[in-house]
Amino acid sequence: MIEVKNLSKTFPGGVQALDNVSLSIPDGDFIAVIGLSGAGKSTFLRCLNRLFDPSAGQIIVEGVDVASLRGRALQRYRRTVGFIFQQFNLVTRLRVIDNVLSGRLGYHSTWRGLLGLYTEKDIELAQAYIRNVGLSDKELARVDSLSGGQQQRVAIARAMTQEPQLILADEPMASLDPRLSDVILGLLKEYNEEKGVTVLVNIHVLELARRYAKRILAFNNGRLVFDGPVEALSDKLEHEIYAGSLETL
Amino acid sequence: MLWFYIALGLLSALLSGLANGSMRRFVVAGSLALSLIFVAFPFSEALGFLSRETISPTLFGVLPTFPILILIPLASVLGLVGAHLGRRMSGLAGVLGGSLALIVGFSWLARSPYLAQVRPLNGLMEAVSSLSFVAVIILLVWGRPKLRLPLSAAAIVIGGLVFWWLNSPVGYRYFPNAQGYYKVFINAPQGSEERLVEAYNQGLDELNRQRARIGLTQLEPISSITGLEGQKIPRAAAEEGFRLINPASRKYGTGIFFLLAGLMLGAGLMQLWRPNLEDSNDLISGGLFTAVILVLTPAFSATDFSITRLVEGWPFFLDFLDRAWPPLLSQPEFSRFPLQEVASQMLITLEIALVGTFLAAIFAIPMSFFASRNLxxxxxxxxxxxxxxxxxxxxxxxxxxxxxxxxxxxxxxxGPLAGVMAMAIHSIADLGKVYSESIENVDQGPIEALEAVGASGSNVVRWAILPQVMPLFVGWTLYRFEINFRVSIVLGLVGAGGIGFFIQEKMASGQYNQMIIAIIAIIIVVNIIDFASSWLRGRLV
Incomplete structure (x- = not known):
């Protein structure tokens, strides 16, 4: 259960990316976040795992306000949140297995991590999720030898290897061939259903959001303008979400 | 030679104009440069009794004795005003200013030698030094708009202090030449030449007695101040502050003056013919052109650059080659084995470079992380x-x-230890700087990703940054090794081991036919190492 209360984020330049956002996310939900680029979707996700520091408001996860965590406590929180980036953010010179194993770094002491001393369990987990995303044969390949779609699957395996309670995916298909969208979203959906892990996906293709998500959050100009089940998203609302910002362009 | 400079100026303007280059900028450049040469470049020589009493005055310095020279700054103003008015006016101004400068320049050179009295301008050199101090500081702080005003004000205060210090007795203790460095000449008072000639002739008997004692030839009485042999004036006259100005003697200001006057004239003519040869930023490009010329001219003069001397030296170069060839590879009867010695010294040179670079890298890698802004x-x-x-x-x-x-x-x-230490210590900084720049330029994505999985700071460095920068580090280290190998050749010259020492020794003892072996070996090994290293670096990226 995640509860977001009055979350705001203003960047140093004065741009207000999030404006007083409040909502609650029950465990096991699959949520699509929609809106135009610049609407605050990405900022919202990055505030949830604290890659960005919120300017105001609370994010209460399992009764703890994570908005103000620092240092070691923040690292402990982050290891429970898997994040999937639009640009994959893998270390392309390392092998697939090294990248996936780095998902376990949050669970070990600094010196173990420095030396790369992963446990048997870590390696089993990593191998299992690499198999899960269908890349068993590429386990020892260098990431820069893989295609874009394969790289994003490595990034997904890395997030899953964290054994998170929440997965945040920031436009995971945006840099890929549109035909791969179903593969990526399928993997996330499957994981969500099997493990009961909450998944939030930023999507700009509305049709995909309707197909996969149970619930939709829509942002416009940093404000949450829609929060409800897919069925409730009428054509009129949809038009407002996408056209509303055109006036401000 | 002067005609050559004028022709060069005219030709440059002509060629640039035919290529549709702006002519107005040359009018601007000529105008600016002529006035700067007028006040700052030595133009002729003024002789005293001793060679160190020789002064090289600027045109401004001799202005009181030859007032017509005032036309040169006027020509300069004329050129600038014309260039401002543009098109045909600019062309006209170029022609008038250029010809005026040429006429005045020639009339100065045509003047016969004459006596003048020197008057140092106190404080001028001190003012120029402190002003350049201020200018450098202001240029340095100009990039920071917030600090610009306070720091510029501080620079002016500092400049004032420098000026005061240079003018004080303490300043003259450190920079004695600065006092009255810039010298102006005024006409010698009426009758002083006759007085000096008379004084010289009166003292001649005593002088000749002394000369006879040490076996020098007897001197004749003189009738004019220029009559003295060896282009000098009597000692007493020089001590009184008199100098013999010889307008026809040329210094480095002369050639460049005529070149720029020619350029200005040529540019003016071209623009009269094709008035549209101008550009909106002529003031800036003309100013830059002037700056380059004004910086380069004294530099060429200070370094004694001379094609004549290179041509004169050519036979000596051939003589060197003649003595160096054929190389003396081995002379067992005297147990001399130069080729073997070159081989072993070359190996030491290579080893100095290897150890120096390795030690530097070992220290530079950890340090570079502390020198990276992003970490x-x-x-x-x-x-x-x-x-x-x-x-x-x-x-x-x-x-x-x-x-x-x-x-x-x-x-x-x-020995080599000194070389290795020197190389290691200097290379730490060079490597550390490029390493830390590599770290600052890494892809931020993986760093963000590892922060997102909850990895600690040092783990992010280990797993997100290190894998990205390691190949770059290796590449930079190889590149540094290439440079260090060339440096270690020279290290021997100061006694820090290796092949340079061999070269110096053979050069000093004139054994050129042994030294040539080392030179050939260096050419070969440097090329092999450069080739191998760049091939390796190419494979890394």
Whole structure:
């Protein structure tokens, strides 16, 4: 259960990316976040795992306000949140297995991590999720030898290897061939259903959001303008979400 | 030779104009440069009795004795005003200004030698020095708009202090030449020439007695002040502040003056013919052109650059080659084995470079992380460490390997150890700087990703940054090794071991036919190493 209360984020330049956002996310939900680029979707996700520091408001996860965590406590929180980036953010010179194993770094002491001393369990987990995303044969390949779609699957395996309670995916298909969208979203959906892990996906293709998500959050100009089940998203609302910002362009 | 300079100026204008280059900028450049040459460049010689009493006055310096020279700054103003009015006016101004400068220049050169009295302008050199001080500081702080005003004000205060210090007795103790450096000449008072000639002739008997004692020829009485042999004036006259100005003698200001006057004239003519040869930024490009010429001319003069001397030296070069060839590879009857010696010294040179570069890399890698802006902005302590490391790099980079080698030779004695130490210490800074720049330019994505999985700071460095920068580090280290190998050749010259020592020894004893072996070996090995290293670096990326 995640509860977001009055979350705001203003960047140093004065741009207000999030404006007083409040909502609650029950465990096991699959949520699509929609809106135009610049609407605050990405900022919202990055505030949830604290890659960005919120300017105001609370994010209460399992009764703890994570908005103000620092240092070691923040690292402990982050290891429970898997994040999937639009640009994959893998270390392309390392092998697939090294990248996936780095998902376990949050669970070990600094010196173990420095030396790369992963446990048997870590390696089993990593191998299992690499198999899960269908890349068993590429386990020892260098990431820069893989295609874009394969790289994003490595990034997904890395997030899953964290054994998170929440997965945040920031436009995971945006840099890929549109035909791969179903593969990526399928993997996330499957994981969500099997493990009961909450998944939030930023999507700009509305049709995909309707197909996969149970619930939709829509942002416009940093404000949450829609929060409800897919069925409730009428054509009129949809038009407002996408056209509303055109006036401000 | 003067006609050559004028022709060069005219030709440059012609060619540039035919290529549709702006002519107005040359009018601007000529105008600016002529006035600067007028006040700042030595033009002729003024002789005293001793050679160190010789003064090279500027045109401004002789202005009181030859007032017509005032037309040169006027020609300059004319050129600038014309260029401002544009098109045909600019062309006209170029023609008028250029010809005026040429006429005045020639009439100065045509004047016969005459006596004048020197008057130092006190404080001028001191003012120029302190103003350049102020200008440098202001240029340095100009990039920071917030600090611009306070720091510029501070620079002016500092400049004032420097001026005061240079003018004080303490300043003259350190910079005695600065006092009255700029000298102006005024006409010698009526009758002083006759008085000096008479005084000289009166003292001649005593002088000739002394000369006879040490076996020198007797001197004749003179009838004019220029009659003295060896282009000098009597000692007494020189001591009274008289100098013999010889307008026809040329200094480096003369040639460039006629070149720019020719350029201005040529540009003016071209623009009269094709008035549209101008551009909107002529003032700036003309100013830059002037700046380059004004910086280069004294530099060429100060370095004694002379094609004539190169041509004169050519036979000596051929003589050197003649003595060097054929190389003396081995002479067992005298147990001399130069080829073998070159081989072993070359190996030592290579080993100095290897060890020096390796040691430098070992220290530079950890230090470079502390010198990376993106890793050290977390807290005040890290920012201090960053500043200290960067500061160390900057100071260290300023001390060349060769200088360090001299110091280490004094400390640990002759031999490769001094070379290795010098190379290692200097290379730490060079490598550290490029390493830290590599770290600052890494892809931020993986760093963000590892922060997102909850990895600690040092783990992010280990798993997100290190894999990205390691190949770059290796590449930079190889590149540094290439440079260091070439440096280690020279290190021997200061006694820090290796093949340079061999070269110096053979050069000093005139055994050119042994030295040539080392030179050929260096050419071959340098090329092999450069080729191998760049091939390897190409494979890394």
């Amino acid at each position: 050290t902005q977390g807290n005040a302590f890290m920012r201090t460490v960053f500043g200290l490391t960067r500061g160390f790099f900057n100071i260290d980079r300023g001390i060349d390997t060769l200088i360090l080698a001299l110091i280490f030779v004094a400390a640990v004695g002759l």
